[in-house]
Amino acid sequence: MLTGQLWSHSDFKRLWFGQSLSSFGDRISRIALPTLALLTLDATTFQVGLLAAFGVLPYLLLGPFAGLLADRVARRPLLVVADVGRLLSLLSLPLAHLAGQLTLTHLMIVAAVNGVLTVFFDVAYQSYIPHLVGREHIVEANSKMSFTRSAADVGGAALGGGLLQLLGAVVAVVVDAVTFLVSAVSVLLVRDREEVRTASGQKPGAVLADLKIGFTTIGGDGRLRTLMTATGVLNLGGAAASALVLVYAYQIAGLSPLQVGIAFGCGGVGLLVGASTAAKLAEKLSLSTALVVTIAASGASSIVLATSPVSAAFVVLMFSQFVAGLANSTYNIHVLSLVAGITPFELLGRVGGTAMSVVHGSGALGAALGGTIGAALGVRATIGAAGGLIIVVAILVALSPVRSIRQHPGNEPAAPAAEEAAEPAAGETVDPAESAGETEKQPAR
Template identity: 45%
Template sequence: MPSSFSFPGDFRRLWIGQTISAFGDKVSRIALPTAALLGLGGTAWDVGLLAALRFLPFVLIGTLAGVWVDRLPLRETMIGADAGRLVAMGSIPVAYLLDVLTLAQLFVVAGVVGVLTVFFEIAVQSYLPVLAGPEGIVAGNERLQTSRAVAEVGGAGAAGGLMQILGTAPAILADALSFLASLLTLTLMRHREPPPARAGRPRSALREAREGLAVLLSDARLRNLMFASTTVNLGVATGNALVLVFAYGDGKLSPGAVGLAFAIGTVGLIFGAVSSGAIARRITLGRTLATSILLTGSGFLLLPIGGNEAALTTLIVSQFLIGFADSVFNIHVLSLVQRITPPELMGRVNGTALSVVFGTGTLGGLAAGFVGTVFGTLPGLVLSAGIICCGAVFVLVNPLRRIREGGRVALGSDAVPPCGEKG
């Protein structure tokens, strides 16, 4: 039965804009480092720095950005972020045509886009519940996740074609235009949110950030979700860093075979996105989260179990399982957080969550380097699988174990209301 959205036309506009933007983002993720390497004489260090500038802002400013998102109108915040990213990305093909493009400009653009993306991602996660409504949150996240998964495949092909036809730097114009498309869909929205209520004297950003963290820690559902997500993300980041080492080193696979395995993994992402709602309705949300965590851990565990001889087969199955489970887990965690978090605290909760996600990703990469060097690749994959599976503990205990639709949980004859509601 299809879910009804509170503002179906505006959600459709958001979905279209984010779908186009997801394709553009994939193009720039490939074209930007390619331009550094092939056009400007960059090194592996330069490429690594470009990647770090894309994610590091989430770790450094995610929580404080959430404070400002709670203070500002969400749609206007997203429009401002898109306008800034349009100008920043658009400056690269312009500089290329004027023959003044430098590595320094690429670094500045990557940093500016990274900071603005923090604000945009926190705002869009906070705005979705407004447009979708309580009954449409899961369906809305399913559609956005599906678009992003499809963009992982189609965007890579588009990037290759555009770079072949236009060149690497001009191809980045596609990402700039995708921000323009997103900006236009936002300006065409008819819904106008009321300005955030601000009572009394302005409070410090740090105090408001602490309030968001206090909500995460005081509500048992949000606290367990944060612990589960942190554990899973740490294990996944550790495992992902070792997968390529296993594929090329232990498995002796070719780049073409590895590319095929990862493409099939993207199919798993899509399949998980379109089926996540049906799965939760059939086996309950708590069991869905636990099952997706265990499937993710099993995906990494398959590689050392299969060994070197069956490396290609196990890598294909592994990537499909991980992609499928990742979609299901992320959609339901995000939807549940959006359902039970008070609207006035949504930015701070989302900002803190994103900081944790990217922070554990950084830590997982470092852990992989240590474990892979000291103990070897296969033991490292076993360890990462074990860490991931530990995350299931947090969703198999109350109150998440008995979670019901709408963010409520049954505890005997009582029910715990969504965070922010009075019992």
């Protein structure tokens, strides 16, 4: 995390700085908007839940479309538009409050608009990173970005809570909006100009055909298919367990809010440690082994929590949260980097958007199933079963085509000189999966 070649990459540092501020802004919004709804607008529990749903539903409904747009237009301007859109939508809330016109409907619209723009931002920047830094630096880039996202998870909630306590929800929303302004300026300062690519053989108006490519690309590549399926099931099991952790902590173990806060803080520390050590773990174990180990560790953290004595619940919950945070952070870094490394540049948006839709959908389903099954079978049994499901995923990945991947594309030993000498004919489309490290480092101007 503290070392690497990207420290000298000015454009990446600008994008990283902007993305980091956006992450902190997102975390502040997660607290500020529901607080505004509850304390200022007297929202009901259902209405607060609906407000939260606007953060998930856009991924389910718009992920593939966001990916298609990211493949058809330059991604850098798309990032700026998403940031400016979120800035303006958030600023409308304090302005309405000052005018005495703030309503719950207005708040819901802002939450929905921000949710949609966040999907387009996330898909665009994940598609832009491989172009900006080159395939050989994807892991380092994702590690650095994951570190600051994890820091936002740890510190963003605390910052948001402090702002709410000292200045109120309306001012916290203004601070959140300012983070998007700074992010937009940071992205505008990126000097790199990418070449806009379209999938070979596709007409500009063939929207449905272009959307289908995202699904067929994932379905036709055993590695991508395995990674998406594994991540989807991992999210389903993880969300099912997470939905019941607080029930276990408060109702079964009798822990205090302070103890729960400390335990979840350990999870944040695990996220930071995972982001800092992900690359070293893959180097030591091989990439495929690192993926299997982190999936298994995530499942084991739930099983340990479910089977340990209640008398040790506080210590076990701290340990479980730390291991889960470390494992999930490491897994996410390597999966994002691996998908970016084996997907052709002109398909990065559609593959990423399609995967986001499936992955976030499975998380939403897992949370619903966790509560339903927990009520029927018991909280501890459901948490343990969710952990067992994740262990099964680890076994399936170990037996899949992913098992042969030793390291990330772009980090392989150099090809023989005779192979490197071959160049495409003028006008020929270059497949970045086969020619990694050329076009992405020196894009056409």
